[in-house]
Amino acid sequence: MNAHITMFNQLVADLLNLDVKFEVEDLALMLLSSLPDEFEHLETTLLHGKENVLLDAVCSALYSHELRKQNKMKTRSTTSEETLVARGCQQSQTKGRRGSSKSKG
Numbered sequence: 625m626n627a628h629i630t631m632f633n634q635l636v637a638d639l640l641n642l643d644v645k646f647e648v649e650d651l652a653l654m655l656l657s658s659l660p661d662e663f664e665h666l667e668t669t670l671l672h673g674k675e676n677v678l679l680d681a682v683c684s685a686l687y688s689h690e691l692r693k694q695n696k697m698k699t700r701s702t703t704s705e706e707t708l709v710a711r712g713c714q715q716s717q718t719k720g721r722r723g724s725s726k727s728k729g
Contacts, residue, residue, distance in 0.1 A: 625690040629683055652679040
């Protein structure tokens with residue numbers, strides 16, 4: 625996301641150097657419309673019920689979304705590792721119970 629916003633800012637800076645004028649809300653809308661389809665829900669959330677959308681607010685929301693996504697991935701990775709350890713523990717307990725008809729699987 626950082627690369628996308630940096631590229632967007634560079635393009636805007638280039639256009640401003642050519643004396644192209646933009647309203648702050650127009651820049652926010654252009655950034656939102658430049659996002660991939662996977663951000664459509666975020667775009668809808670940011671635009672719904674708002675009369676004005678500011679570029680800073682859009683950038684903050686995008687960075688926050690990216691951080692939440694990264695934290696979820698880290699949490700999933702940790703949870704998967706813990707699950708593997710728990711499963712390994714259960715399997716070692718059942719080895720000593722050969723022939724037992726009761727299973728807590």
